[in-house]
Amino acid sequence: MINSERLTAEFARLAAMASPSLGEGEIARYLLERFRQLGAEVVMDDAGERAGGECGNLIARFPAAGRDGEPLMLSAHMDTVEPCAGVEPLLRDGVFTSAGETVLGADDKAGIAELIEALEVVREQGIPRGPVEVVITIAEEVGLLGAKLLDPQVLKARRGLALDTSGVDLVIHKAPCANKMRFEVVGREAHAGIAPEKGISAIEVAARAIAAMHLGRLDEESTANIGSIEGGQATNIVAKRVVVEGEARSHDPAKLARQTAHMVACFEGAARDLAREIGGELVVPEIRSEVISDYPRMAVDLQAPIIRLVEAAASRLDRTIEVRAAGGGSDANIFNGHGIETVILGTGMTNVHSVDESVRVEDMVRVAELLVEIIREA
Numbered sequence: 352m353i354n355s356e357r358l359t360a361e362f363a364r365l366a367a368m369a370s371p372s373l374g375e376g377e378i379a380r381y382l383l384e385r386f387r388q389l390g391a392e393v394v395m396d397d398a399g400e401r402a403g404g405e406c407g408n409l410i411a412r413f414p415a416a417g418r419d420g421e422p423l424m425l426s427a428h429m430d431t432v433e434p435c436a437g438v439e440p441l442l443r444d445g446v447f448t449s450a451g452e453t454v455l456g457a458d459d460k461a462g463i464a465e466l467i468e469a470l471e472v473v474r475e476q477g478i479p480r481g482p483v484e485v486v487i488t489i490a491e492e493v494g495l496l497g498a499k500l501l502d503p504q505v506l507k508a509r510r511g512l513a514l515d516t517s518g519v520d521l522v523i524h525k526a527p528c529a530n531k532m533r534f535e536v537v538g539r540e541a542h543a544g545i546a547p548e549k550g551i552s553a554i555e556v557a558a559r560a561i562a563a564m565h566l567g568r569l570d571e572e573s574t575a576n577i578g579s580i581e582g583g584q585a586t587n588i589v590a591k592r593v594v595v596e597g598e599a600r601s602h603d604p605a606k607l608a609r610q611t612a613h614m615v616a617c618f619e620g621a622a623r624d625l626a627r628e629i630g631g632e633l634v635v636p637e638i639r640s641e642v643i644s645d646y647p648r649m650a651v652d653l654q655a656p657i658i659r660l661v662e663a664a665a666s667r668l669d670r671t672i673e674v675r676a677a678g679g680g681s682d683a684n685i686f687n688g689h690g691i692e693t694v695i696l697g698t699g700m701t702n703v704h705s706v707d708e709s710v711r712v713e714d715m716v717r718v719a720e721l722l723v724e725i726i727r728e729a
């Protein structure tokens with residue numbers, strides 16, 4: 352049923368187009384035409400202009416054919432991580448890899464190629480189906496920017512699949528919510544040799560704060576990390592300024608809020624501890640904390656219709672689906688935040704975000720087969 356040669360050629364074509372985050376112009380122009388050829392009405396939104404990129408998200412609407420039904424969203428992202436300039440996809444013994452200097456970009460082009468092949472098959476076989484909304488986002492790899500800038504009003508679907516994880520016949524139904532944090536510590540500078548008592552070291556404040564913090568794996572569903580620290584000027588100056596950046600994630604929003612408050616409190620506590628009188632004046636180091644909600648959690652019930660749909664489609668192929676949780680955020684978190692019940696479907700890609708990335712043609716065929724059944728059942 353699946354045309355493996357057509358799928359192989361589609362993947363190779365997509366992989367060879369460089370599409371770094373915010374540099375997706377070429378692939379977007381190609382996909383816009385490709386989805387039009389497949390019978391969709393395609394629009395590009397203004398996310399690119401707002402994010403400073405070459406193009407926006409693509410929304411391809413396939414009207415119902417042969418029967419009515421509730422719309423189904425199918426999504427993937429068109430950007431890849433770097434290095435991705437001049438990707439040379441190599442196919443050897445049924446496995447795609449890059450020539451070695453770049454990523455392959457199977458993340459997420461395997462998903463796009465599978466989606467296109469499934470839509471080809473559904474069309475050529477005249478399989479009756481409800482409306483399908485394909486959403487191909489930009490800039491997923493740099494903080495889900497495209498999905499965050501997508502106006503949810505343009506979508507009718509209330510359920511969807513994001514093709515964007517390793518594995519085959521695999522569904523991710525849970526992912527954490529996350530906060531990003533930035534702490535700026537401002538102490539007081541002084542000559543480190545002549546008058547250290549006139550200064551308060553921002554480095555010392557930051558060090559105390561971080562030493563007091565619970566970090567790493569906090570429990571089975573929560574993590575926290577300090578990822579960068581920058582500051583100070585010279586060994587003979589008591590450091591005035593330090594900037595520390597970190598994050599926290601949890602599957603439980605209440606735990607995320609508690610951990611975030613804890614990290615902020617550690618900085619404020621350290622500043623109070625190191626406050627002292629300098630020349631008759633009480634000097635308290637200043638803490639400027641900034642907390643940004645990075646993405647909301649994804650927690651789709653195991654009995655949800657979208658999971659039932661994938662399971663029903665799989666059973667038509669005599670397959671079972673593994674459903675599990677993941678530790679990272681993706682576009683699916685954003686879609687769920689907009690009330691579109693979305694789970695992530697495995698695309699067969701492996702070793703993503705590395706030059707050893709690969710994908711087997713056989714696995715892409717399996718995913719495309721499953722997608723055809725999902726569209727038929729939806």
Ligand SMILES: [Zn+2]
Pocket residue numbers: 428458459491515
């Ligand atoms: Zn991805």
